[in-house]
Amino acid sequence: MLRADAASEEPHPMEQVAARAAGELADASPDDILRWAVATFGDRICVTSSMTDAVIVHMAAAIRPGIDMIFLDTGYHFAETIGTRDAVAAVYPVNLINVTPSRTVAEQDAELGPRLYRRNPDLCCYLRKVEPLERALSRYDAWITGVRRDETVQRREARAVEWDARREMVKVNPMVSWQQKQVDDYIAENGILVNPLVYDGYPSIGCSTCTRRVEPGQDPRSGRWVGTGKTECGLHQ
Numbered sequence: 117m118l119r120a121d122a123a124s125e126e127p128h129p130m131e132q133v134a135a136r137a138a139g140e141l142a143d144a145s146p147d148d149i150l151r152w153a154v155a156t157f158g159d160r161i162c163v164t165s166s167m168t169d170a171v172i173v174h175m176a177a178a179i180r181p182g183i184d185m186i187f188l189d190t191g192y193h194f195a196e197t198i199g200t201r202d203a204v205a206a207v208y209p210v211n212l213i214n215v216t217p218s219r220t221v222a223e224q225d226a227e228l229g230p231r232l233y234r235r236n237p238d239l240c241c242y243l244r245k246v247e248p249l250e251r252a253l254s255r256y257d258a259w260i261t262g263v264r265r266d267e268t269v270q271r272r273e274a275r276a277v278e279w280d281a282r283r284e285m286v287k288v289n290p291m292v293s294w295q296q297k298q299v300d301d302y303i304a305e306n307g308i309l310v311n312p313l314v315y316d317g318y319p320s321i322g323c324s325t326c327t328r329r330v331e332p333g334q335d336p337r338s339g340r341w342v343g344t345g346k347t348e349c350g351l352h353q
Contacts, residue, residue, distance in 0.1 A: 130257060130279070134286045137277040146290035149276050150179040153258060153288045160257040161288075162186050163210070164249070164351075167200040168321045170309040171302055172262035173208055175290060181209040186252050186259075189214050190244040191221040192233070192323035200311040207309060215252045217244045233325045237346055244323075245351055250283065258286035264294050267320075267337065296336075 133156065141149050153161055162184040163176040176183050185208075187201050205212035217224070224232060224243065233240040253259055259280075265272050280287040291299070303310060313321055317329035319336035328339040340346070 128279075128284055130284075130286050131281075134277050134279040137286075138275045141276045143293075144276060146175055146294075147179065149288060149290040150175055150260070153260060153277075153286075153290075154180045154183075157256075157258045157286070160255075161260065162213070162253070162256050162258075163260040164188075165204070165262065166321065167197050167204065168311050168314060168319075169299070169303060170200075170204045170208060171299060172260065172291060173204055173210060174306060174308055176260050177208045177210050183210055184213055184256075185210040186213050186215055186249070188245050188248055188252075189216050190323050191217065192244070192325045194313060194321065194324045194327075196311055196313045197321060200309060203309055213252065215248045217248050219243065231325075233323065237326060237341055237344055249351055253283055253285065256285060258288055260288045260290065262291055263289040264291050264299075266295055 137152060137156075141152060144152075161180075163173060164186045165173050167187065173185055176185075185205070189198075189201075201212070201214075204210070219227065224240075228239075229235070232243075263271055263274050265274050274289055274292050276289055276292050278287045278289065302308065311318075311321055317331075318327060318339065319330055320340055321327055322340055326341050328342050330336060330339040
């Protein structure tokens, strides 16, 4: 459930904190952004990961060992993604919180019909990703993501620190200004765990039902929701 709309109320105190930090940390390194976030929010912050790789998890755990790590277990993931989740939880000093939708896949099929991901991918993403994340984030004041501006057109205006008005919390994007080469270099230099599907033509990994291989040179996210015009699941909108 979304938090109450505060449009008619006084601005949330954290909104001002986010606005100030967005300016002060605009050119900061991921580590500096994370240090600010951890110092500001303490145990009221978490990190989220889709398990394409563990870069943001590695960064966050290095600054705050034992940090809560939220993974959205949609019921449609590739086996490799679940394996990566388990490996990340075993290797890095994080507290894995595996979040599931309110309906199992079977229950959703029985209630709304099979293959909702084809007939109404937006609704499927809402039920299996967006709504579960809303529930999981309700206990925190801030969340850390691996969002980068170079990923999609919708993310080009993303900032290092943002006010997430829909959830009434602060969103921290330490890697927002990084390019793919910086990510690749970080992975190589630090021995970061990577989902094996990345090396099999899946540079952007979502549910197995809605993710396809991408040819070399194509947009890394062109394998997501092929033929639907959809580019975002709704978590970062």
